[in-house]
Amino acid sequence: MADSGAGSAPKPSSSVKLVLLGEAAVGKSSLVMRFVNNDFQENKEPTIGAAFLTQKCTLPTRTIKFEIWDTAGQERFASLAPMYYRNAQAALVVYDITKASSLTKAQHWVAELQRQASPGIVIALVGNKADLANPSSGTDEEGAEPPAAPPSGPTDTDAPADADGAGVPADGEDASAPPSGADSDDGADGDDAAADARKVPMRTAKAYADEEGLLFFETSAKTGANVAAVFTAIANAIPETSLKGSRGGVGGQTSLGAGRGQEGDRVNLTGRAGDMGAKEGCAC
Amino acid sequence: MDALEGTHWDVIVSGTGLQQSLLVLALSRSNKKILHVDRNDFYGGNEAAFSLQEARSWVIERPSSYSLGARAVEKPSGPDESGASTKLGPSRAYSLSLAPHLIFTRSALLPILVSSKVHRQLEFLPVGSWWVFNRSPEDPSSSPTAGPKLTKIPSSREDVFASDAIEIRSKRALVKFLRFVAEYEAQADVWEPFASRPFTDFLVEHFKLPKDLHDPLLALTLSLEHHSHTTTILALQRIARHLRSMGVFGAGFGSLIPKWGGLSEIAQVACRAGAVGGAVYILGTGVVRVESDEKVGEQNDDGSSQSRAVRVGLGGGISVTADWIVGSRDDLPSRTTRGGLEDAATPGSSTSQSVSRAIFIVSSPLVPLFPPISEGSPRPAGAVVYFPSGSISTEESDQGSNAPPIYVFAHSSDTGECPSGQTMMTPN
Structure with a gap:
């Protein structure tokens, strides 16, 4: 399979475990499919056993290989296992801009990440389904829609995305409804533009993200708008020091402290396990 | 819901x-x-x-x-x-x-994890040294500096030969025993008469193994019983499992612990x-x-x-x-209506055992417990320390002589179970 980075000298490459969180049906999987399928390294594993999808993101100085973990539905009844958060270096917390309660849920997940995940985790808050909003509805001045990333451009864009907010103007006033509670998230509650399904003003979410130190984007998995930019911004935001060698997704906080190398300190089960399986027969 | x-x-x-x-x-x-x-x-x-x-x-x-x-x-x-x-x-x-469990490298669990591919989300670390706790000598005057100490159990026949702690004659007997265990199934005539008798009888009567070599072998049985209740058949199975697990995934270790x-x-x-x-x-x-x-x-x-x-x-x-x-x-609920359930478990077999267990967080990395095991092998993150029956004073041992032995599983901070500089100790 063609590697778009071919030709140039190999850049240092690191694996980064990224976990997805968010209410059901906000488009978590769609975002990932948009990101991953646009590119050269679609994970070819069958659905069964596909614990995570991988996608590279090439930055000017390094290549980040995302291992993107989906919740596999375990969030539905609040039954995510601690191992899901373990060593995650990045998290994508997704809400639906047309559903106010989904931002509340997203805030819950952010709190959960701050409680459960590694202290240095990079969290991006993503308002998805931006295509359902009027272009001007997010911010009533300046008509600032999210900077339109090429819908299906290469994800390994070299353009360093603005890591601190994706150029979302954070203008001041706009008295929008705070994202409190699960109030009427369907049905038009006083929105003027009939075609505009937006329920979460961009500035509300942006203000929250700024307060918590999160990256913030509005995206459309449907059109692809801003999807690549999210991942590029995350890749840029991950501190160099927390990156491990190419085998990864497991370089976490404790291994940093313990100075334990990545490979070689763990036992490789597949080295001789094959022989063993053949010899003893496998129970399954 | x-x-x-x-x-x-x-x-x-x-x-x-x-x-x-x-x-x-x-x-x-x-x-x-x-x-x-x-x-x-x-x-x-x-x-x-x-x-x-x-x-x-x-x-x-x-x-x-x-x-x-x-x-x-x-x-x-x-x-x-x-x-x-x-x-x-x-x-x-x-x-x-x-x-905490030791997963022997020959465990049927591991091929299942590999064939289902979930092993990729797991990390396994080797359990390195096994130690035996020795009481201070009966006669303290013979060796004034000797206090209680931990002695490492040789992990291979080479180790046995290299050991200074074992007399030449004992070494021969020990190596003979180890050879026997490697293929004990084929030599039923040797052990069958001892099968349900204490393992230590077998060691003494058949292999003439001196008493000071019993504890290391008993340690490898992981038997939770006093040695007078540890049968030869159980001991042979367990020691064979231990020996056959050595080296499967790397030299010098036979069991693993999953990280985290x-x-x-x-x-x-x-x-x-x-x-x-x-x-x-x-x-x-x-x-x-x-x-x-x-x-x-x-x-x-x-x-x-x-x-x-x-x-x-x-x-x-x-x-x-x-x-x-x-x-x-x-x-599952204890009562079900109209036999809607089959209880597959053997009902109430009275073999229930009670085990006491504790978890200690020790504010030292205890580096000497986890010496490197072998060149090219990963750094060990676990160790086993065996306290023979009665070697330390417990409520039980004070009351009678048949106190069970104690196994302490020590896990270094490499396991991710505690911060660096500390050690988890779990006596069983």
């Missing part, structure tokens, strides 16, 4: 211990519709791993129906003589395993893989009621009249149906 009301499942599995979790993993790859529930709000059942805070609440709040006896948490407040930091780290820096809290981690990874395969997960919701249901039974479409469908009441008043329900006795 309401969305579940009235749903039908191929299999409902109750409890997220290792076995149930592996079962769900397997079933989820056979296109079965599975609901996996646990009355606990954590994964792993009796093998769970906890942060400090979770461990504390587990100790304090477990319902009495739990098949566990007395338990307590203590934080020693004694004087800190060394001046070393005895401060605990943040609660989440710990992963206290309720049931042992079997709990495997259970969690299996459950996640089960979820990827379509199983639905609910924690904090147990099975409270199981009854057979004819109406559900009639829907059985394979023509057989032997319907197994049951109506299952979940916590929170949710009622669902299933063809099968699986769980350990801990995780």
